[in-house]
Amino acid sequence: MSIAEDEAEKAYPTEYWNDGSGCKKVFAANTDDLQEAYIRGREAPPFDVEVEAVAKRLLWRSCKKWDGVESDYVAKDEDDAWDYAGEIPGFQEEYIRQAKELLALARRAVTE
Template structure:
């Protein structure tokens, strides 16, 4: 994460973390903000977006469900999954787990 933040900072035309008159430069603030964003807990909208994609990728056919339903798109599949008790919740659980794994890898 720190390497990514430094590369991002270096790709911009900022002063490179020099202290000027006792204050950090814009480059330092950008570097810190980048690190905070990369290590932040995922927002609900991020979790739901990952859950929808997992559902869409894994449920081209609805295994174990007695239905001839064919989803038109990702949102349609998500809406249909909401009618099946626990279905969306399981994909949200998986999405949170995947995002946690990704965040952990970024912080190591």
């Protein structure tokens, strides 16, 4: 189950009829309701996991040969580079700041 599916299930738990049939309850939604739900989803702030995913990619893409700070270290992959960057004070935080800025820019483009 994806993070979004898990959060949706927690926010709006699946309801079943109490008649033992196992049938889900349904509710009526018109196109206005569906459009409103879509808009809320598009305008919602990014989750921390989204921000971190963008920050990791920015970090990984920023270095052709990722060597940390004057060391012989070479990261094996994006996650390894991210873990190593966590050992350098403020390094991950700067990429998180950039990721939030880029995601906010994308959200503004959708809402304008």
